[in-house]
Amino acid sequence: MRILQVFGFFIILWQDRVDSIYLDALIAAKLQEDVVIRGCKNLEDTTPLLRLKKYLFCNYDSTVRPNHDETVTNVTLRLMPKIMDYSGDAGILTLHSWMSFSWTDTRLTWTPNDFDGVTYIHIKSYELWVPDLCVYTGDMSNDLVLEMPTTDCLVFNTGSVVCVPAVKYMSKCDGDYTYWPYDQQMCHIVLGSWLYGPEELEFHLEGNGISMDSYENNTLYDLKFVDVVIHVKKYKCCPDETFPKIDYTFLLTRHHGxxxxxxxxxxxxxxxxxxxxxxxxxxxxxxxxxxxxxxxxxxxxxxxxxxxxxxxxxxxxxxxxxxxxxxxxxxxxxxxxxxxxxxxxxxxxxPNWISSTTVFVLNNSAGRFLVLNDEESKIAGESIVNEDSSNLQKFGxxxxxxxxxxxxxxxxxxxxxxxxxxxxxxxxxxx
The missing domain is CATH 1.20.58.390 (Neurotransmitter-gated ion-channel transmembrane domain)
Structure with missing residues (x-):
């Protein structure tokens, strides 16, 4: 009986070993499948563009910030408004715009001579690490976007990345209609990173931070850019951390025609x-x-x-x-x-006070001019010349x-x- 128990124990160990080997084989197959999907297969005989993408993205992780443990990532921004809509009742400013992002990712550098002189490639934004930028002054339930809208980005051989996605920023304005229909609304669109602090991500402005060349004017309001400020702020939720934010200020003037x-x-x-x-x-x-x-x-x-x-x-x-x-x-x-x-x-x-007031007014030429007609005014004037106050009073x-x-x-x-x-x-x- 004891021999059967020992034999059964070895059978159980052997079965666990077989299951472990089978599981390792499945994991290896999955990893190999992932490697193939990511493009880490031999592409030596294919086009230079395919070889370049395999070279850049074989081990690339889009969730890791460039220079993660070394220096801050500098991102340059430029807002290019296209159209605007303002809801007066709700006080909501909706700005449809292009937003230019540019930064340097040292993991995306190559020597053009190794790839037949290719100096840049087009890559979808979801394949790259991109900076998160959300609206602090908008509807947080709908407009808190941590991912850049899908767009084509240019990646240069120096590691420079340029993306220009189409964005829609919504902001709550404090409406003041005191001088309606000559009212002017001051609106702020505050943008900032939700994930990174200033020691990880630093924003810079290209030029003055905005270009109004492609803006198409609204039929109800005239949109005028006032100012943009980049500053670092602490919040009550995280008193030991600071977050950079960009504050765009716009002035909306109603067309009152x-x-x-x-x-x-x-x-x-x-x-x-x-x-x-x-x-x-x-x-x-x-x-x-x-x-x-x-x-x-x-x-x-x-x-x-x-x-x-x-x-x-x-x-x-x-x-x-x-x-x-x-x-x-x-x-x-x-x-x-x-x-x-x-x-x-x-x-x-x-009453005496009404009578006295009436006589007092009629004793003045201005009062007679306003109160009496021509004939009555002439009679009253003769009474005053003759200083016959009793006649004037009787006339009055x-x-x-x-x-x-x-x-x-x-x-x-x-x-x-x-x-x-x-x-x-x-x-x-x-x-």
Missing amino acids: INHKTVITPAIALILLTLTVLWLDSRSVERTAVASVNLICHLLCIYDLHWQLPYNGINPPNIMLFYRDSLALAIFALILTTLLRKLQNMSTDM MKKSWRYFAAIVEWLSFFCVILTYVIILITLVPTG
């Missing part, structure tokens, strides 16, 4: 319409009709403006504040018209309520003009 005609011109017309209401005689039916139309026009303009204004930004647009204040003046003009019509039909005696009491209403009309007219001047000075853009 259409808005000027559809928003600003009606605002000027409403000012004139409100002043016309106060200019007309409060006893006339025309004044009541114009005042009603003026109120309706204000409401329609505000309703239309409601659909044009972007729903973003902390401060309300000044144009909306203007329409609000102008609407208040239009309501005031309509209510005043109704009250003055009622006032002029009153037959009760005037005949239609005292109408004269008082006329005084209120002119005071309201000049007060509304002054109010509009203050509103315009306060709300009109100064830049």
Whole structure:
């Protein structure tokens, strides 16, 4: 029985040995297959380009940074915007652009004479080590791209690599529509490495870091490059590490041609319409009709403006504040018209302070010019020359309520003009 146990033990050891040998054979076959796939087979009789790629990429690892344990990798950048889109409600700037990357990879050098004078080759970006560059100010759930978009790169015999992928950068802007439709938006696109610190990866700018030669202007906004700054910053998540980032600043200026005609011109017309209401005689039916139309026009303009204004930004647009204040003046003009019509039909005696105020105004030539008609002004003037104050007072009491209403009309007219001047000075853009 003991002999059978020992024999069974040797059988188990032998089976484990066979399985181990079989597993080693499979691993070797897999490695050989990988070597063939990577191109590490004999290509001596093929074209120079195939031999060069075998020479460069047989043992090349695209996940390892050039000069990994030696020096920093210097990457030169240049942004070349193509088209731009800005969403006013969301405050999102979308920039479609080309981005030029260039760096040196010492593992990709060769002697041109050994390969029939080939000095450069085209290689897909996913076959190379490429710098990671993501947008720090964008939607991190969608736009945090750690890999360069697939493109063809030029690799030169000196190890210099140049890639120009098409990129789309999205950034959240702090919208300010205070002076809409003459608003200007300052937007920042902040780019940086997510994996490497400044001791591993260092960014440099080619020229001023941007080229606007191929940019096609937007129909709503004019895009202007302001500045670009490269700086190193520490973050709360990693206080012992620093990360380089590139901050592009753009100024977006709205093309206000259409808005000027559809928003600003009606605002000027409403000012004139409100002043016309106060200019007309409060006893006339025309004044009541114009005042009603003026109120309706204000409401329609505000309703239309409601659909044009972007729903973003902390401060309300000044144009909306203007329409609000102008609407208040239009309501005031309509209510005043109704009250003055009622006032002029009153037959009760005037209080002493109203009577005294009316007589005081009529004692002045400017007051008589505004309040009285030609015949009444002539009679009042003769009374003053003869210094017959009792006649003037008797004359003033005949239609005292109408004269008082006329005084209120002119005071309201000049007060509304002054109010509009203050509103315009306060709300009109100064830049």
